[in-house]
Amino acid sequence: MAEEKKTATIMLLSGDMDRALIAFMIATGYAAMGMEVKMWFTLWGANCLKKRQSFWHKLFRRKKYDKAKESRYRVLETDSAMQDLVELVNTGDSSCMSLSRLNLMGMGPPIFKYLLKRKHLPDVEELIQAAVDLEISFTICQICVDALGLSLDELVAPADVRGVSGYMQDSTHAHINLII
């Protein structure tokens, strides 16, 4: 056993269910084996941390942003109508992500989930919960918060918001760096 604690950073870029599953499996496995793991989320990967919200909920019942709290990471002056539209159609969360192969126009994920259940494999939600229990730190990239309009109140787990300088520090000090 090494004296200094081994560290790993895992960046999740893709919003596909299979890739997110493997990213969280590797992260929880590393953490359980005694490594310190930091997970980074950017672009579609950040969808994993969103709470489930339906299209209709987003259309009619969406809260207005708490400007004082959100404006630290968001430039609200440059928001346009297109921004709201992107937020509206980007409805993914950890339970309804698509597959990168054999998506079969939306039929793939339920079939894949059925297979996971039959084989007693954990799904993405369980793994996120396990990751929170194992004290894996979550960080979301700031441009993603700004450009995709993520609200920090609507996340399933607390996450920091940092930029590429933070990623450089984390990844250069880590023994392993994965981008999935």
Add this chain to the structure above:
Amino acid sequence: MKEIEIDVTEMACPMPLIRIKKAVKEMQPGDLLRVVGNDPIFEDTVRDFCEENTHEIVECAQDGRLVNLVLKIGKQ
């Protein structure tokens, strides 16, 4: 010295590892941990876990798919 028993049957990789890690976190050096699992690579997983974290496998019994292991917790 206390003894804890956990059951990880019907769980696939990496859930047994996570459960074992959670149990080990609350234990003291010298305690015993009994684990039962039926994952095909369960024994290898626990052996790797012990190798990495200075724990020791005291007892190992196999009954069909079921594997009973007793771990002695090392220093953490």
